[in-house]
Amino acid sequence: MTMEKKIVWTKKDLLGLEYLSKEEIEHILYTAQGFKEVTTRQIKKVPALRGKTVVNLFYEPSTRTRTSFEIAAKRLSADVVNIAVEASSVKKGETLIDTGRNIEALKIDIIVVRHNCSGAPNILARSVGASVVNAGDGWHEHPTQALLDMFTLKSKLGRIEGLNVSIIGDIAHSRVARSNIWGLTKLGAKVTVCAPKMLIPEGIEKMGARITDKLDEALEGADAINVLRMQFERDGALAFPSKLEYFKQYGITADKLKKCKKGIVVMHPGPINRGIEISSEVADGANSVILEQVTNGIAVRMAVLYLVAHAKKETR
């Protein structure tokens, strides 16, 4: 990976890729490259955040993202505390802001927050002096997922600018899709979103994505695809009539991949539904980078934690 122009990091929070410039996104990816090397060492630990404390404040159950953040923080020598809050008890219990202030009173440096409500990290960030890192909020953003997707893509294809990337699946309810659209378009990729019409939210083209409801169109000329987890039950309503029908129309299979560019990169934020949005053959196949994404997630999250913790005054 080429050297990027270094910038002075000033943001105390990472709330979403909408709020970052191209240079800031590139700087995170560049920083992550350095940390990736750390994860290959015998002793996978650096003292960058020694004496700092990171709280994983999770209002939604999550194993992989929480674990990834936890490992990232530990490899930076930070102390880590996990707090799981039952979403159902929130309305009656302590407010998000009160929780944030109480955590801050424990002299915490970084709050990594996962929340079922879109915008919860934004509200938290302006209520506390500690850094806030969004680990996924509602349907809004999942910035570290998009960053690790871009990191993986760049590692595989050497660049992001000019790439054709298609995001396939439930776009309407996907924070991964939104963060990817912001990040990829800022870095000069051409993004296509592909889903059944009812799962394409109004106005998404204004975020810079091309829209199609035909998988063929999304696959044609794509350098990479990002396949989203398809959830069928939403608010008690069916987002799509049947799993089998979805797999038939939108599922990524080896047959469909044959018509694509040879080296097409297949990504998935996980956890995968084999036989629904992706076949096992593809998920485990040569084009798949799904497990590399997981590995890269550590380096990217190390970079994010490191940067927000060392943000130069302006907003901190």
Added chain:
Amino acid sequence: MSYLIKNGRVIDPESKLDEPLDILINNGKIENIGKALTDRADEIIDAKGKIVAPGLIDMHAHLREPGREDKETVASGTRAGIRGGFTTVACMPNTEPAIDSPKTVKLVREIARKSAVSGVVIIAAITEAREGKKLVNIKALKAEGAVAISDDGSSVENEDLLLAALKEAKKEGILVIEHCEDLKLSSGGVLNKGFMSTKMGLRGITKASEYERVRRDLELAKKSGGRIHIAHISCKESAELMRQAKKSGIDATAETCPHYFALMEDCCSTYDTNTKMNPPLRTKEDVAALKEALKDGAIDVVATDHAPHTDSEKDVEFDYAPFGIIGLETALSLSVMELVDKKILTWSGLISKMSANPSKILGLGKGNLKKGSPADVIIIDPDKEYIYKKESIESQSKNSPFIGWKLKAKVSHVFVAGKMVMKDEAIGHS
């Protein structure tokens, strides 16, 4: 006490006045109005450079009493009204309990008599407990003093019920006010549906949820031969439906609120819950259409939809926060800045929308400066600029998106029925 207000620019749309005149207030009434009055008075107020107008009338406020005195009381709400130039505030019935019986109307009237600093008129519910199931006793409510009926906060879902209410209200000579929202189309939404809701990852509220209900209600008004007033119009299509309804002779009036023409959906982008209201802030196109409708008369009234909520209710996730903002203290300034300064309305036109028209629609016999009328009079410094500060808010709740804004046009004096309740911006003089 008698007061002589001298040298002001007197604006009274009802009398088609807009000229420098003096006004004599005595015994609670406007005793005289004319050029260079020489009548003796206990106090002479120089209003040179200022506007003297009939007191503003807000036909849509939530004063929260009884039941939610933590948000607002009649006392604090009417103080907020006085600060903003409102001499009469119509309070909505979504209190706890709802104002749905002669007993509760009487209770609120008693509270107002004891604690209100401005006039208060009462809007009662259309259905018992605002549940949309059983029609209230309209005749009895009217007899107890209710000036209108509305289930505001909710629309009357059942068409037959609303039709019956319109017919009965017509018979009793009372106004029906509808909150137009089809819950099937808006359910779960928290802001305007479109690019903003998509970008922010929040559930959207379609415009159709409003205008399809406006359409239905105007049809029902037509069918009933009765009169309807549409509350808080927020979008272009509703404004156009009002225009057509008026052309076709339906007895319908409508209001919008300052936030619908002073703000747009973009304001929601930081997840500030003080930008969350129902109906939601819309788009540039809608703002332009609302202004056009105010100009051509499709919309009759600027009301506040003053909806106080405590900090602890609002300082939560966008999804969890209640809808609504306070508005009594900022309505005039925002309207002057957005409508008068931008040449949508003349000053006289604005006073019509905020005083004469609501008075006529509610049948209050106020909203004018005619000799012999009750002296509800305000003096406005039209050019005075000020920063709207949280500490200065009279309302018990502080949920305003306009905190920190530089506003223009400030009310300096307020007379309610001849009593000076605000003097030089200080409330409490008499």
